[in-house]
Structures are given as C-alpha cells and as structure tokens.
Amino acid sequence: DGGITQSPKYLFRKEGQNVTLSCEQNLNHDAMYWYRQDPGQGLRLIYYSQIVNDFQKGDIAEGYSVSREKKESFPLTVTSAQKNPTAFYLCASRLTSGAYNEQFFGPGTRLTVL
C-alpha cells in the first residue's frame, strides 16, 4: 500500500515532555511538510524539507524540531517549549520536479497534552 503514513494516530503527552511524531512516505517524493491544523485556523506550516539533510522553518516553527536523514522519513519533535501543543498534525509530501504539483497528505496524528 503506497502513500504517506503517520504514527501514532493518537498521542498523549504530559506537560514538560518531548514527543516525536512519525511520518513516512514511499512515493519517492523529494519534499515533505509538517502542518498543524486547529479549528478555525486552517493549516499552518511548521517545517518543510525539499531535500535530504536540509529543512526550513515554516510560519510556526517555535517549539518544534525536525530531521530529514532519509528521503522517506520526516519526523517531527514537539518539544516542551511549544506552549500550546494540543492539535492535529498533518504530514504531506510532493514531487519537486515541475511546478504546482499536488501535495499528498497523511492521515494525521492528534496530540493531546494532559
């Protein structure tokens, strides 16, 4: 089954803990993205990566970190510095050859801070 997978589906965290959200794709896409989805605020870009070992901050990167050691994987760490981490997190990927390519999305991870 091809596509983008995210795990876990639900994640609970205590305040002060770091957690890592997994995102894997087997679409051979170069670019990968992390978004945060909150009610009434749409999708906001956290981090993105266009190539292995390189990534850029999005609009709301504070309190988050990423790595891109493999083309297939783009894990997101929500650190204790993120003041309001409870949200739905979406990972996406796309081809970078050509322009205006479709972004493909994962099923999402819902993070709740207890």
Add this chain to the structure above:
Amino acid sequence: AQRVTQPEKLLSVFKGAPVELKCNYSYSGSPELFWYVQYSRQRLQLLLRHISRESIKGFTADLNKGETSFHLKKPFAQEEDSAMYYCALEPYGGATNKLIFGTGTLLAVQP
C-alpha cells in the same frame, strides 16, 4: 504579505441548490491556486487546481485576477459534497514548493 482568505467558516445549503465557496488571495505576482477537500474521516486531498482548468465532481473554479478571487462553484449540491474545503495558494514559479492555506469552509449539504 501572501494570504488566503475564506470568509465563511460554515456554508449550509440544501441538496440541489447552487454552491459557491469563496476564496480571496493577497499576492503581488501570479499565483497558482488550489482547492483541497477533507471529507469526514478521510485524508485531505486535492480537489482541483487552476492550472489544469478541470472540473472535478461537478466543481469548477475560475481565477479572477482583477478581484484576486478563486471561488469554488457547483450548480447542484449533493449530500456527499459535505466536507471541509480549503483554498490554497502557491507563489509563482513554485520554487519553494510551499502552499499557503486559507482557514477553510465547512460545507454542509442538507437533504
């Protein structure tokens, strides 16, 4: 600043009625515009993009550069159209491969 505005959080229509989901953008160049849709319990997925000039599931969207709008339209709504719809902008050239999303409109089609 680059921005996408969807003024309606919720749009409720009856089955068979026309639908128009509004999208306005702010961008100094010529962007590419997209509509993404998220059905209940499904992933966010591309509905249509301006560059393709296509009609998907009866939906169309016309780019109006004078009004900086990319409204999504369908002449006769169906119950299965109920979903969250997001308008998105990609700056011209696509060099950054980034999308800027609006806040979304929830379309509810009543029977």
